[in-house]
Amino acid sequence: MPKTKISIAVLVSGSGTNLQALIDAQNNGILKSGKVSLVISNNADAYAVTRAENANIKTAIISHKEFGDAGMEAKIIDQLNENKIDLIILAGFMRILSADFTRKYDHRIINVHPSLIPSFCGEGYYGLRVHEEALKKGVKVTGATVHFVNEIPDGGEIILQKAVTVPENSTPKSLQKRVMKLAEWKILPKACEIISNKILKGEI
Secondary structure, eight states, X not given: OOOSSEEEEEEESSOOHHHHHHHHHHHHTSSOSEEEEEEEESOTTOHXXXXXXXXXXXXXXXXXXXXXXXXXHHHHHHHHHHTTOOXXXXXXXOSOOOHHHHHHTTTSEEEEESSOTTSSOSTTOOXXXXXXXXXXXXXXXXXXXXXXXXXXXXXXXXXXXXXXXXXXXXXXXXXXXHHIIIIIHHHHHHHHHHHHHHHHTTOO
């Protein structure tokens, strides 16, 4: 019988709000061509792990502190193979993956970034820093981007983007929340469905 859903692994480091958006999308039928079947965290204390457990999703803790970056990647690959993963989603995963790793999973890793790439992206641009720099520049519009992951930080081709206006008197934290709510949580599940469907059809 042909597969009706691909298997997805989500890599996380923090609270897991984007993971929750994917779980909700799965429950609501937005994400129907794929199923989140594994959550891997490099941080044992990440609340994302609790979110996964609450949704009965298999979890694995693989820390760069314990294994080093190369060892962590090797252990992640073992988990991906063992669980027959078709697509990897980086949802607040705070490690840069090596070129060897990204080449191995060409067009099979996607990431959500909290700006409209090519603005405020690349090495060192993650978390609140993205929003701090956007506010320093005085931009009136920001947003989020879902893109394929390659060996260049935030350098892979863009899948979806969504723009968000920047209210006056925004702080980095208030802007971060606004971008998550109005952009990231909407386009990540949509992009995930688009790519899952393409993998299912053998188009990528």
